[in-house]
Amino acid sequence: MLPITGLQKTTLLDYPGVLASTIFLGGCNFRCTFCHNSQFLALSDNVPLLSEEEVLSHLTKRASVLKGVCITGGEATLYPALPAFIREIKALGYLVKLDTNGTNPSILKALIADKLLDYIAMDIKADTAHYHSICGFSDSLVFSPYLSAIRESISITKQSGIPYEFRTTVCDGFHTEEMLLGICQLTGGGQTFAIQNFKDSTFVPDHTLGSFSDVMLKKFETICIPYFDSVILRT
Template sequence: MNIGGMVKSTFLDYPGKIACVLFTQGCSYDCFYCHNRELVASKGTLLGQEKVGTFLDSRKDLLQGVVISGGEPTLQPDLPDYCSWIKEKGFLVKLDTNGNSPEVLEKLLFLQLVDYIALDVKAPWERYGEICGKGARPQTVIESLSLLKGSNICWETRTTVAPTLGKTDLRKIACQMPKVPLWRLNRYRLPACYKKDEEKKIHTPAPDCFEVQGWIDELKIFQGAIVTFSK
């Protein structure tokens, strides 16, 4: 596994659990607002499995789970083995994914190697290429949603309310997704690192907290799920 970074403790990334976060390198998407752009390219210093293992062994009485995020973790060929290794150490595993590899997701679910999944639904299907880059294929996200609907694990979907996404877009997402257990809307924050040619888009005002809060009740009706907004 190409682990490019770690957050040693978080109360936010795994609902109801104290966890650490491991960030994998490499991503099939190129979202203009990405907050982990340094992880998109597979380069830089890596955390070896031995170092991660030593850390986890030292936190067995403090942490309940491990979040594998990115980048995009499902690009890592040894992800199933890594999840198994973490679970053997006694930790729950949460996976953050863009849904672009449903075949990997299916394997993880079949082998019962993950306990919670957060699936990003970044835009209405017709805007995926515009928002997420040429490597984004909405059909794979649709397939991933179908797999999660048929599973018995805890899961949620997430959407960052980024610049150029408005109420109409969120309404479309609400209607295009099947009913989900939880749809988490995340506030846009200006990334520290971004492409120069995306500067204008990056600085375009995103819907503010007051606006998004005003949309929640309507989105709940269209989606039929619990909808929350993280400020």
Template sequence: MKIGGFQKNSLIDFPKTIACIVFTQGCNFFCPYCHNPDLVAGSTYGTCNLKDEAGIFEFLEKRKQFLEGVVITGGEPTLQADLIPFLRKIKGMGYKLKLDSNGSRPEVLERIFQEPLIDFISMDIKTRLIDYPLVVPEKFDVSNIRDSIRLIMEKALAYEFRTTCVRPFISVEILNDIGCMVKGAKSYILQKCSRNVTVLDPGFIKKDLNFFSDKEMLEFKNIIGKYVVTSMVR
């Protein structure tokens, strides 16, 4: 596993679970508002130096009484060749697992869902399918996104879809298109984009026009709420 960062504690990243977070290195998307640019671009990130697998497993062994779960996030975790053995090992220690993914590799999700490995999955939906070329390389097959959504809705124990709401990726029309794609989903989270962090494209957060007001976010919540069971602005 290429691990770019590790956070020892979090009360907010895994619903109802006290967890630590493993940040995997590398991503196949380039969202301009990405809050983990170092994980995408190639150096390191994190709140401590625990970035090797052996050190992380040692930490997990010692914290069994205090921690309930582990969040695997990125970057994009499904790019890691040894992700599944890594998940198995953590699960074998008795921890709950949450996986964050951009949904680009449904074939990996399919293999993960063949075993009782993950307890919760969050998938980012960046925009409607025809606009994915704004954040993905030319050769990317956008049907992968639809396949991942279908797999998650059919097979995940618990899940949420998430969208960071910024222009030009989101609008009323685009959210309605996304809504049709996730119709019947259990949970959809709309996130405001923080402007007080380092992002992949620093020019992006300087443009006021890229951001939505609280009122607009509420309107988006109501729109996506027509298609899913629960919608929330976070």
């Protein structure tokens, strides 16, 4: 059973250009310092879950109105049951967008091969030197297998033939112009890059992080433009 911690029944924000529902899966292999869902990263009996049947029932009822489903986390690719669940959503006629941290390239590859995804949004959280620390790891050597997996997922995503975006939540107190350049170099560029300004909230682990000014966001955008077909600022 998938750990479905939430369902946003209607959104225009999560799937670019598509009226969608968003399904939240709990559990994650990272502990990012800026995470807004930190209360759902370690699953316990106290976390109330929705059943797959409840979610599919909602999607069945709304199939004539909604066009897409966004699957977000936590980290959805941790769960072997994910492909079968997406297959049921696709059978209802929905477009499916997957949000991922890129640490499970084999599942990503299988989902693409089985034509179960219509859009991929992959987080690129930092440059290679700083990636481990924003993901909550003190040791870069322990993190290195994850970084290898992320590199593989970048390559798989770029070769997928479906629309995708790489995206970075930029946090004042962590990200720098030099780091944005490093992120561009890590991806090698691509279709779309979304720069998302950090916003503090109750469940964010590190409240010393801040949002950037519009001036800094524009500087980041200027750095990234040469690498991508399109750069989006989400403020």
